[in-house]
Amino acid sequence: MPQPEGAELDAIRAKRAELHEKYVKPLDERGGSPTRGVHHIALICKDVEETIKFYQEFLGFPLVELVENRDYRGSSHFFFDLGHKNLLGFFDFPGHDHPDFMETIGAVQHLALSISPERFDEMKAKLDDAGIEYLGPDRGVEDSLYIRDPNGVGIEFYREVLGEFEGTTLIK
Numbered sequence: 001m002p003q004p005e006g007a008e009l010d011a012i013r014a015k016r017a018e019l020h021e022k023y024v025k026p027l028d029e030r031g032g033s034p035t036r037g038v039h040h041i042a043l044i045c046k047d048v049e050e051t052i053k054f055y056q057e058f059l060g061f062p063l064v065e066l067v068e069n070r071d072y073r074g075s076s077h078f079f080f081d082l083g084h085k086n087l088l089g090f091f092d093f094p095g096h097d098h099p100d101f102m103e104t105i106g107a108v109q110h111l112a113l114s115i116s117p118e119r120f121d122e123m124k125a126k127l128d129d130a131g132i133e134y135l136g137p138d139r140g141v142e143d144s145l146y147i148r149d150p151n152g153v154g155i156e157f158y159r160e161v162l163g164e165f166e167g168t169t170l171i172k
Contacts, residue, residue, distance in 0.1 A: 001103070040079060043108065048076050048092050055080045055149050058130070061088065075103035082113060084162070090151075095163070101152020110146065110154030120159040122158045124139065 004012055048066075055061045057142040061080035064087070069075035074111055076092050088111070103109060115123060128132050136145040141150045143159040161172035 025129055027172065038086050040089040041151055042077075042089040042091060043151070044098065045090040045092050046098060046151070048078065048090075050150045052078070055088070058126075074107065101148070108153055110156050112156040112158045113142075114162045115157045115159055117159055120157060123157050 007091075019083060036156060052063055052066075056063045061082060064079050064081050066078040069077040069091055072091070072093060077089060077090050080091045082088050101107070120143075124134075124136060125146065127147065134145045134147045135141055137143070145157040147155050147157075149155055160166070163169060
């Protein structure tokens with residue numbers, strides 16, 4: 001997709017700085033969130049078994065539940081353990097035609113998953129061994145490995161501590 005340049009880019013950056021100044025409070029002045037955190041993120045998959053094989057068998061996220069979707073007969077709802085009591089859920093919708101992934105409003109751009117430096121190196125080697133393409137440290141992004149799952153969902157393995165972004169503590 002074309003990126004803004006010149007005066008358009010300058011205006012976008014100025015607006016971002018204005019929004020940052022207006023809305024991002026210093027860490028010690030922020031209140032806490034009204035929720036306990038993410039229970040699960042629910043995404044849609046094309047094929048239940050292909051998704052299970054990718055997330056559990058290849059990436060190593062344990063499948064912890066597989067049930068019928070309570071809102072759509074015949075549809076599966078299943079969950080993977082992402083660590084720290086966070087779940088990644090999927091639905092399938094048999095009989096529905098689903099277009100290929102496209103980056104657009106309302107779509108998931110990517111999920112960023114915190115990973116230790118040791119696991120980061122293991123994941124990079126695993127992706128290399130499997131011939132899976134990624135954007136990562138040897139392609140200009142130092143602390144991230146970006147891949148797409150079989151459904152087109154972007155997954156980032158981010159070598160960063162939870163609650164931090166690029167070395168800055170965002171959450172106490």
